[in-house]
Amino acid sequence: MDVEALLFDVFGTVVDWRTSITSQMEVFGAENGYEADWAAFADRWRALYQPAMEQVRAEGRGWVILDTLHGENLDKAWAEFGFPPLEAGARDHLVRAWHRLDPWPDAVAGLTRLKTKYIIAPVSNGNIALITNMAKRAGLPWDVVLGAEVARAYKPMPEAYLRSAAAIGRAPGQCMMVAAHNDDLHAAKAQGLKTAFVPRPLEMGPGGGADTEPTGDWDLVADSFETLADQLGIA
Amino acid sequence: MDVEALLFDVFGTVVDWRTSITSQMEVFGAENGYEADWAAFADRWRALYQPAMEQVRAEGRGWVILDTLHGENLDKAWAEFGFPPLEAGARDHLVRAWHRLDPWPDAVAGLTRLKTKYIIAPVSNGNIALITNMAKRAGLPWDVVLGAEVARAYKPMPEAYLRSAAAIGRAPGQCMMVAAHNDDLHAAKAQGLKTAFVPRPLEMGPGGGADTEPTGDWDLVADSFETLADQLGIA
Numbered sequence: 292m293d294v295e296a297l298l299f300d301v302f303g304t305v306v307d308w309r310t311s312i313t314s315q316m317e318v319f320g321a322e323n324g325y326e327a328d329w330a331a332f333a334d335r336w337r338a339l340y341q342p343a344m345e346q347v348r349a350e351g352r353g354w355v356i357l358d359t360l361h362g363e364n365l366d367k368a369w370a371e372f373g374f375p376p377l378e379a380g381a382r383d384h385l386v387r388a389w390h391r392l393d394p395w396p397d398a399v400a401g402l403t404r405l406k407t408k409y410i411i412a413p414v415s416n417g418n419i420a421l422i423t424n425m426a427k428r429a430g431l432p433w434d435v436v437l438g439a440e441v442a443r444a445y446k447p448m449p450e451a452y453l454r455s456a457a458a459i460g461r462a463p464g465q466c467m468m469v470a471a472h473n474d475d476l477h478a479a480k481a482q483g484l485k486t487a488f489v490p491r492p493l494e495m496g497p498g499g500g501a502d503t504e505p506t507g508d509w510d511l512v513a514d515s516f517e518t519l520a521d522q523l524g525i526a
Numbered sequence: 527m528d529v530e531a532l533l534f535d536v537f538g539t540v541v542d543w544r545t546s547i548t549s550q551m552e553v554f555g556a557e558n559g560y561e562a563d564w565a566a567f568a569d570r571w572r573a574l575y576q577p578a579m580e581q582v583r584a585e586g587r588g589w590v591i592l593d594t595l596h597g598e599n600l601d602k603a604w605a606e607f608g609f610p611p612l613e614a615g616a617r618d619h620l621v622r623a624w625h626r627l628d629p630w631p632d633a634v635a636g637l638t639r640l641k642t643k644y645i646i647a648p649v650s651n652g653n654i655a656l657i658t659n660m661a662k663r664a665g666l667p668w669d670v671v672l673g674a675e676v677a678r679a680y681k682p683m684p685e686a687y688l689r690s691a692a693a694i695g696r697a698p699g700q701c702m703m704v705a706a707h708n709d710d711l712h713a714a715k716a717q718g719l720k721t722a723f724v725p726r727p728l729e730m731g732p733g734g735g736a737d738t739e740p741t742g743d744w745d746l747v748a749d750s751f752e753t754l755a756d757q758l759g760i761a
Contacts, residue, residue: 358695418693420693420696421695423670426670434662435658458654
């Protein structure tokens with residue numbers, strides 16, 4: 292394979308958003324006197340993610356960054372859970388919980404190995420500030436931040452993949468999309484990218500619901516970034 | 527100071543473009559039978575840089591990346607030196623000479639120290655692919671690639687600074703522009719950024735011509751990135 296760059300989905304693939312959001316909400320609730328099933332809150336907040344992006348992708352809403360959508364979705368989920376409106380500082384703190392997600396245990400070590408041979412870049416729907424703050428806190432050693440804000444298009448729109456590849460001066464076939472989600476890989480493959488499926492069985496929690504089996508003919512399937520590095524021949 | 531991010535000019539400040547372009551042209555000339563004063567060629571190629579960007583900044587030309595301008599300027603300088611047109615592969619190889627510039631001796635070590643405390647990002651007129659390839663080859667440890675292509679504006683336009691700061695979610699005053707060029711710092715300061723002047727006396731060659739003295743009241747003046755790290759209290 293003529294691959295020069297590995298492009299990574301982030302939420303779920305690199306970081307464990309559900310555990311991180313749940314634990315940050317638990318701390319916030321305890322410190323501020325709110326009680327709820329915070330894992331259920333995290334799930335509800337995340338469930339509003341795709342519909343919000345669909346407003347931008349297909350319903351004529353102008354471009355807005357994911358922080359903005361996370362804020363609007365927080366307001367909705369917060370009200371659904373029966374709480375009064377958040378004051379601005381608390382709301383901003385919680386929106387930025389998505390900047391403070393913890394990586395899966397193999398992520399930093401695996402990315403560090405993969406970086407020795409490939410350009411490694413997030414191609415996430417997260418905005419540049421979110422991805423940069425997350426990387427700085429978690430030690431994710433990206434070469435360059437690509438994705439929705441650079442492409443001005445949310446995945447799985449073709450432009451999100453094509454403009455990310457073009458931004459680093461690579462043909463789609465010189466890029467490999469790495470994701471825990473089959474739908475992301477189907478969309479990337481349709482634009483000519485190579486594909487690697489790294490399932491994260493616990494992404495949606497202990498009750499299941501994550502993609503565990505490949506639904507496409509992906510170029511690689513690995514159970515961690517370390518295994519992916521092995522498969523790509525990196526010592 | 528409330529600085530969270532250091533934003534770097536690249537050509538001249540981080541990398542020694544003149545020595546690198548000259549030596550690559552010498553190799554190309556020797557391998558392909560062209561003779562010239564290649565340092566003079568490098569100077570001429572670089573002299574066409576500001577006028578070409580001015581077409582985009584002020585003369586109504588639509589957005590194009592710097593690789594495109596570098597190619598057009600190469601064609602002009604090459605013809606001025608009396609050579610016949612380059613074939614496409616050679617032209618592309620030479621355009622990408624700007625992706626293969628060597629850093630000043632203190633740059634990698636200094637950036638590595640500065641990264642321990644700050645977000646470090648290029649805010650260059652170079653396009654994302656150029657800056658990414660350069661960083662990968664030279665070991666420049668950027669946290670995120672900002673600059674002209676992300677901002678869709680060439681320095682010293684205000685948007686180049688303001689949109690770079692906004693992209694990482696920082697106010698202008700939380701960012702410090704680091705440059706070897708007074709004009710870059712004047713433009714950054716006018717938008718509210720902090721400023722650090724790191725003169726590179728040999729940027730224009732042994733005959734002088736580089737900025738050696740501050741022409742503004744910059745927050746910091748340092749003779750290298752290592753000294754800058756010292757001044758910022760980094761061990």
